[in-house]
Amino acid sequence: MPIEQGGRVSWGVDHLPYGVFSRPGQAPRVGVRYGDRVLDLAAALHDEVFAAPSLNPFMVRGRAAWQATRALLREKLTNDMAVTEAHLVPLEQVRLHLPFEVADYVDFYCSLDHASNIGRIFRPDAEPLLPNWRHLPVGYHGRSGTVVVSGTPITRPHGQLKAGVFGPCVKLDIEAELGFVVGTPSEMGAPAGAFEDHVFGVTLLNDWSARDIQAWEYVPLGPFLGKSFATSISPWITPLDALPRIPGPPQDPEPLDHLRRRADWGLDIVVEVAINGEVVSRPPYASMYWTPDQMLAHMTSNGASLRVGDLFASGTISGPRREERGSLIELTWNGNDPIKLADGQTRTFLEDGDTVTLRATAGSITLGEVSGTIR
Amino acid sequence: MPIEQGGRVSWGVDHLPYGVFSRPGQAPRVGVRYGDRVLDLAAALHDEVFAAPSLNPFMVRGRAAWQATRALLREKLTNDMAVTEAHLVPLEQVRLHLPFEVADYVDFYCSLDHASNIGRIFRPDAEPLLPNWRHLPVGYHGRSGTVVVSGTPITRPHGQLKAGVFGPCVKLDIEAELGFVVGTPSEMGAPAGAFEDHVFGVTLLNDWSARDIQAWEYVPLGPFLGKSFATSISPWITPLDALPRIPGPPQDPEPLDHLRRRADWGLDIVVEVAINGEVVSRPPYASMYWTPDQMLAHMTSNGASLRVGDLFASGTISGPRREERGSLIELTWNGNDPIKLADGQTRTFLEDGDTVTLRATAGSITLGEVSGTIR
Structure with missing residues (x-):
């Protein structure tokens, strides 16, 4: 599923960058890019922190939470794709937003x-x-x-x-x-x-x-x-x-x-x-x-x-x-x-x-x- | 009620500055200073915008709203004190907070x-x-x-x-x-x-x-x-x-x-x-x-x-x-x-x-x- 570039997997489980996306007519929410799709995190992880229109509420949880979420995502995208698949949205169907509220x-x-x-x-x-x-x-x-x-x-x-x-x-x-x-x-x-x-x-x-x-x-x-x-x-x-x-x-x-x-x-x-x-x-x-x-x-x-x-x-x-x-x-x-x-x-x-x-x-x-x- | 300083009324209806205050155990909300007291605006004006912990939601309404609110406050503090009195809290009973969320x-x-x-x-x-x-x-x-x-x-x-x-x-x-x-x-x-x-x-x-x-x-x-x-x-x-x-x-x-x-x-x-x-x-x-x-x-x-x-x-x-x-x-x-x-x-x-x-x-x-x- 991840995109191959010059023989390298670019958007696979070693990367998993966070962003904020919206589907037409829906409010922005947090996602993770996987291949040419974005994983709807609020749906996939059943955690309302990802239903926010910015990464700030998740980020403030701190490093242990960041690492636990990353480990969970790697697991789901490696060994649980039958379930996770349903929450992946093709990139061409979404709009990407400023991913966080900039403080200073x-x-x-x-x-x-x-x-x-x-x-x-x-x-x-x-x-x-x-x-x-x-x-x-x-x-x-x-x-x-x-x-x-x-x-x-x-x-x-x-x-x-x-x-x-x-x-x-x-x-x-x-x-x-x-x-x-x-x-x-x-x-x-x-x-x-x-x-x-x-x-x-x-x-x-x-x-x-x-x-x-x-x-x-x-x-x-x-x-x-x-x-x-x-x-x-x-x-x-x-x-x-x-x-x-x-x-x-x-x-x-x-x-x-x-x-x-x-x-x-x-x-x-x-x-x-x-x-x-x-x-x-x-x-x-x-x-x-x-x-x-x-x-x-x-x-x-x-x-x-x-x-x-x-x-x-x-x-x-x-x-x-x-x-x-x-x-x-x-x-x-x-x-x-x-x-x-x-x-x-x-x-x-x-x-x-x-x-x-x-x-x-x-x-x-x-x-x-x-x-x-x-x- | 306003404080006299050098023969001048300092915190009367010609001033009416806005701030954010809290009473012990209560959440911060918007008030206006009048004399040595603060008027609880959410209570006095029945407007939930003043129940916010910052002036931002009120400020963003724009100048016409600022002027209408100011006129209303002058009226209430001049001709309607019998009712307004109940919403004035002595300054020594409140804590004052940063009055707005600073953007840039x-x-x-x-x-x-x-x-x-x-x-x-x-x-x-x-x-x-x-x-x-x-x-x-x-x-x-x-x-x-x-x-x-x-x-x-x-x-x-x-x-x-x-x-x-x-x-x-x-x-x-x-x-x-x-x-x-x-x-x-x-x-x-x-x-x-x-x-x-x-x-x-x-x-x-x-x-x-x-x-x-x-x-x-x-x-x-x-x-x-x-x-x-x-x-x-x-x-x-x-x-x-x-x-x-x-x-x-x-x-x-x-x-x-x-x-x-x-x-x-x-x-x-x-x-x-x-x-x-x-x-x-x-x-x-x-x-x-x-x-x-x-x-x-x-x-x-x-x-x-x-x-x-x-x-x-x-x-x-x-x-x-x-x-x-x-x-x-x-x-x-x-x-x-x-x-x-x-x-x-x-x-x-x-x-x-x-x-x-x-x-x-x-x-x-x-x-x-x-x-x-x-x-």
Whole structure:
């Protein structure tokens, strides 16, 4: 039943990502993707928590519940298909929704290659990395109200492009990222606990960026309208337990104790960026300098609490090679070196009608894709 | 019944701020403050929307409902006290809660004097204002999950104070601000409508700030952990219709058309900052360069949508005179010029056990105060 891709089973019992789906005329509810179908969990597991229109009520139950449900699903989809079959709905019969209610959204800046490229583009005569970059995962809060599910059309933002000029963004860009979804809260006034006790799963994320608006507004309080118009995520949240873990890259200087890695949370995930169906880069998540456990530890090190539905993202994933860059500003070096598409067209930044699709593979599994078309 | 202060009636029918209260053993519900009592609205108005533990379900009904309810309350508290009396609960018998569910929280930087002071402190040899400051209201997203109601203790945050050093913040500061509460949503992809159609009311807000953490982390993506540990608001939301409106100060250059003022949304509000009961400054909101209608227009000019419960704040309110500065970093010039308290003590930044209280008057009314003690 699972889909074969390049000889690998992509949506089988080793993956089982969660989402929210609806059948025509019915309310959204929680499902798990299996092959090219979605399992109706409220029906299959007789648990009303899955009749909610978001994953939040299930996520807040915590890790033991996540693991028990995952084990139960594997059992049912392996040894109990005669019964389970009745609750599988073909994907083409459902609509997919934003899978959880986003509480706070934080975006980090964890790729050494991305941060270095941006530094070289904007400050060509200075040290590419700023002094704090190797000491902490730099991040900021984004707008959680404009996080949308894959497939939502993206309206080209207007904004101030420089003093006295207001108009449509002319440097509309993408950022290929991973997003981490928080399931269990933490208390205000103390750091959070272990990464795997708080983080439910992973989504692919496109942090749409208006580079001209951002460049004019961002000093001294950071990105605001250059980012807040839209952030797209995959409809499927991949559980942490499905992901292949590897050590993060070496760090120099040694991180302070509260940022020290206590387990391997590097992730062997390769992302693919496609414009109008054509792959233009393949950013490798394995190269990310700051790992997601370090992001979580940093984010709560001041006593900031977590809520169910908090989302934090990695920042643009870029590897050391040109074909591994996760944004157009890097791929075209701020528009100075257009990329060539197969049909003879070129791109510096996105044009109206362009569709950007991010896909990713993690070992034997394929993450849910995230796609959006500019209008 | 309303409280007389300096010969003025402070909590009478001209004010009627909304909050959420609970009696011992009962669930939180919506009330309106009248004198030293709170009116139980679900009981007095026979409307279940007020039995909710937050103002959100009422706010989303929109301006016509806000105005109709306000008119009805004035009528009942003026001409129908025989019946209404039964639904007034003494304040000392209730607990006050966070009055609404905060969706996104945005903090602006709208005081010319505050931005100039900060510029002079950190860049003494350069132009105090950055090039974009007079062209748009600079702002950034904060953490909505750590917005707390007045009276919540504030734990001194830990953080990286510079490279290689992690410890308790030693430059813990306040920012005296007004917060604006969004009642009605707007569509993604288009700017919001008129200010008074979206904004329900005003709260007093203390944006607690860890200046040492902030100084090390904030380049290039803005404040993060230096702010995200806590933001306190008043338990009472004052309706827009209760506030005395005045023209905003002149602006040079003339704002772009989308930021042009279409009505007077300057507010004649004087704030009072007290440390351990002693007033240390009186910031005047009337001096704010960017008015709240301009903040809202800017925030949605890129097509970012609004949700019920969005909160946006003015940034530190500082007037041109020393005794009008709304933060300790300005009052003590980054700790170089301590303020003297009456008992012979001095302060550069906040010490453990200090209580900071913000109060404000707007014409004949007294806004709800916001207070917090450092632990």
